[in-house]
Amino acid sequence: MALSLLYYAQEFLRGEWAKKFLAAKTAPLVTPPHFRNYPELTGKTCTHQLICMMACPAPGAIDVVMTPEGWKPRIHIGHCIRCGLCVEACPNGVLTSGRILESMFYDNTKLSFSFRIDVDTEKCMGCGNCAVACPVNKLIDAQMSHGGRASTDDLLLKVSEGKCHVLHVEKCTGCKTCENHCPNEAIRVARLLEAIHSPEEEL
Amino acid sequence: MTLLQSLKNIVRSKSIHVAYVDVGSCNGCDIEVLACLAPRYDIEQYGIYVHNNPREADVLLVIGAYTPGWEEKLQSLWQKIPDPKVAIAIGNCPISGCLFNRPHTLVDPPVSKHIPIAAQVPGCPPRPTEILSAILSVAPTVFKDFEVRK
Numbered sequence: 001m002a003l004s005l006l007y008y009a010q011e012f013l014r015g016e017w018a019k020k021f022l023a024a025k026t027a028p029l030v031t032p033p034h035f036r037n038y039p040e041l042t043g044k045t046c047t048h049q050l051i052c053m054m055a056c057p058a059p060g061a062i063d064v065v066m067t068p069e070g071w072k073p074r075i076h077i078g079h080c081i082r083c084g085l086c087v088e089a090c091p092n093g094v095l096t097s098g099r100i101l102e103s104m105f106y107d108n109t110k111l112s113f114s115f116r117i118d119v120d121t122e123k124c125m126g127c128g129n130c131a132v133a134c135p136v137n138k139l140i141d142a143q144m145s146h147g148g149r150a151s152t153d154d155l156l157l158k159v160s161e162g163k164c165h166v167l168h169v170e171k172c173t174g175c176k177t178c179e180n181h182c183p184n185e186a187i188r189v190a191r192l193l194e195a196i197h198s199p200e201e202e203l
Numbered sequence: 204m205t206l207l208q209s210l211k212n213i214v215r216s217k218s219i220h221v222a223y224v225d226v227g228s229c230n231g232c233d234i235e236v237l238a239c240l241a242p243r244y245d246i247e248q249y250g251i252y253v254h255n256n257p258r259e260a261d262v263l264l265v266i267g268a269y270t271p272g273w274e275e276k277l278q279s280l281w282q283k284i285p286d287p288k289v290a291i292a293i294g295n296c297p298i299s300g301c302l303f304n305r306p307h308t309l310v311d312p313p314v315s316k317h318i319p320i321a322a323q324v325p326g327c328p329p330r331p332t333e334i335l336s337a338i339l340s341v342a343p344t345v346f347k348d349f350e351v352r353k
Contacts, residue, residue, distance in 0.1 A: 018345055027247050027330050058295075058327070078298040081327035 009040040036084045036098035046071040046094045052086035054174050115172040116190040123186035127164040130178035136171050188192050217250035217345045222260035228267030232294035235328040244331045257283040268296040268303045268310040281318040287349040289321045298323050
């Protein structure tokens with residue numbers, strides 16, 4: 001009797017035991033290494049191609065700014081949804097997050113971009129704002145008149161017969177300047193993002 | 204500090220009552236809050252209880268990008284919570300509107316325009332551990348020595 005009481009006292013009157021009993025908590029869970037957190041800089045040189053900004057699905061989540069060390073992508077926490085598309089899309093590997101870069105290397109995958117421009121012919125008034133504002137058009141024909149009319153057919157956008165026409169959609173860089181300058185919301189740029197498996201075999 | 208006050212502090216640190224309100228989210232953050240209740244994260248071991256009744260709550264978790272249907276309801280819900288109270292924005296939506304904050308949408312973020320927000324947990328959705336650590340880090344600063352400070 002006395003022995004068993006002594007045994008119980010030895011077992012339960014320890015301060016450590018009492019503390020554990022009163023404040024039972026599991027150890028805090030650690031973040032696994034494969035977790036895609038906010039993208040971080042790897043230290044590689046950014047060439048200001050802005051592909052990360054084009055791939056980003058969240059408004060205002062990423063921008064590329066000029067710093068004393070050169071161009072640097074900047075992630076806005078509170079806007080970023082941690083999807084990792086900027087990490088995958090960057091051709092220079094400037095950003096890293098989780099195991100995305102490793103899995104891209106092992107799976108041999110790559111993201112490719114193409115763009116589609118839709119002009120709503122019922123809404124289009126043929127004002128030519130889109131064709132004049134387009135930076136790709138500006139490189140091809142710097143002397144384009146204010147109505148968007150031009151003699152050459154090498155342009156991306158051109159106004160003829162009172163409507164805007166898309167001539168060479170493959171030249172589009174997806175900047176959406178035309179969409180922002182359209183007074184009637186007639187032109188829409190759609191971004192087509194495609195993941196390619198083993199890009200060498202495709203070529 | 205009196206003995207009574209220190210006793211109150213101990214008790215308050217071990218019982219944080221939480222209500223959550225979804226002011227128009229995609230339901231992703233609601234599921235992450237729900238995951239906190241499940242055995243893997245188990246918030247009750249930290250003394251956090253979810254009642255979902257503003258009259259009993261100390262902490263209000265605001266989820267979502269604030270749709271027009273909440274214009275008067277969120278204010279009155281916030282006034283129903285007895286002092287001391289604190290609101291935490293969960294996810295990107297109450298902070299910036301996230302993906303819903305585009306032209307021609309009706310959402311009106313950030314939620315801090317409508318009720319005072321003490322802490323923000325960014326993420327789309329945030330991890331349950333991030334939600335948990337936000338509640339645990341905000342609660343002591345708000346509830347400790349509440350009567351003495353007033």
